[in-house]
Amino acid sequence: MxxxxxxxxxxxxxxxxxxxxARRELLGRWVDDPTPREEVAEQIGVPLGELLRAFNHTGPISPPVGFRYRSAGFAVTAMEGTCDDIADGRYPQFGSPVTLRxxxxxxxxxxxxxxEAADWNFMDxxxxxxxxxxxGVRxxxxxxxxxxxxDIAVRYSYLFQGRGGETERRVGDDVRLGGADDPAADxxxxxxVLxxxxxxxWIQVMLGAVAAWAGTEPDLTELGLLDFPLTSExxxxxxxxxxxYRELPDRMTTTGRCVRVADSCHPYTVAHFDDVARYLGDRWKPDVRPAA
Structure with a gap:
């Protein structure tokens, strides 16, 4: 395509x-620059949280859409704008940007x-x-x-299982290194409950969030997931x-698709949203009513 x-x-x-x-100038300089964001914040003299909130709120945010997975209720919002993860070449630039929270x-x-302790990207x-x-994009x-x-799912063990040593933790507008036993005790x-x-x-919940929002967009019928090259780690x-990015697509019926942008092929695995719903099963329940 x-x-x-x-x-x-x-x-x-x-x-x-x-x-x-001012925001356009800031984003235009740094949005696709891989310089660590804490270094950027230090260079321009603002707290890290202030910088990342500017990078991660780049368009209007929709009212929340509700859904359930197992016994818990969730909500998803959509922003027509990019987020800070556009750097490092893993954000093919075409179509209209979408950020779902x-x-x-x-x-x-x-x-x-x-x-908040795990949200070092200040994405909330x-x-x-x-x-x-x-x-991604639509x-x-x-x-x-x-x-x-x-971030909270991936950093869960470092923050809340008290394994000793040190870990980073969001505190106010900063991310600080401290003893791992502190958040575990707190x-x-x-x-x-978490x-x-x-x-x-968490992977199923996040997929359920995507599917719940897509269900409110009649023009969307397919979900593509970028099949980017992996690092050795x-x-x-x-x-x-x-x-x-590898095992989740294997659990659904997918096809491969090359999206060609500026003479580069970006491979995606693509599934119909009906098949996404089948994979999520009865544990997932979209809610046509807006979340509070």
Missing amino acids: TPPPGDFLKRWVHDNAWLTP CYLADAALLPQGML AGRPGFLGYAY SGETLYLAGVQS YADYVP RRTFQRY EDTRGHVVQRV
């Missing part, structure tokens, strides 16, 4: 009227501090209960995802990247 030609960054960053001029419907289930957009996000009838991430009583509502099933059995 070859999308119509266009300057993606010009349309969605440099000429994005939703952004203030997943939240607990009942934010009181887990302390906000517990959820000011809504409590943030759990993870998916990002083009034609297909939502092409470049990434599906949950939130020990809530670890079972495990049974989300951590054990990622290309190991059990690695989270393997579980999301």
Whole structure:
């Protein structure tokens, strides 16, 4: 598939009227630059959280759409804009950007501090209960995802299982290195709730969030997941990247598709959303009513 030609960054960053001029200048300089964000924040003299909130709120955010997985309720919002993960060549630039955020419907289930501790990307957009996000573009009838991430699911063991040593933790507008026993002690009583509502099933919950939102978009019928080359570290059995980008497509009926942008082929595995729903099964229940 070859999308119509266009300057993606010009349309969605440099000429994005939703952004203030200062935000457009900031994003235009750094959005596709892989310089570590803590170094960028230090260079321009702002807290890391302030910088990343600017990078991760680049368009209007939709009202939440509700869904359930197993016994827990969730909500997903959509932003027509890029997020900070556009750097490093793993975000093919075509179509219209979409950033989906997943939240607990009942934010009181887990302390906000517990959820924020793992959110080093400052992706919550000011809504409590943030759990993870998916990002990519939509083009034609297909939502092409470049990434599906949950920092709290991946960092769970480092933060909440008290294995000693040190770990990073979000505190206010900063990310600080400290003793791993501290967050484990702070939130020990809530670890079972996190495990049974989300951590054990986070990939399915995130896929359910994508499918729930897509169900409100009549023009979307297919889901594509980027089949990017893995690093040597990622290309190991059990690695989270393997579980999301290799094993998950194997559990559905998919076809391969090359999306050609600027003479480069970006391979995706593509499934119909009906097949995504079959994979999620009865544990997943989309809700046509908007979440609170």
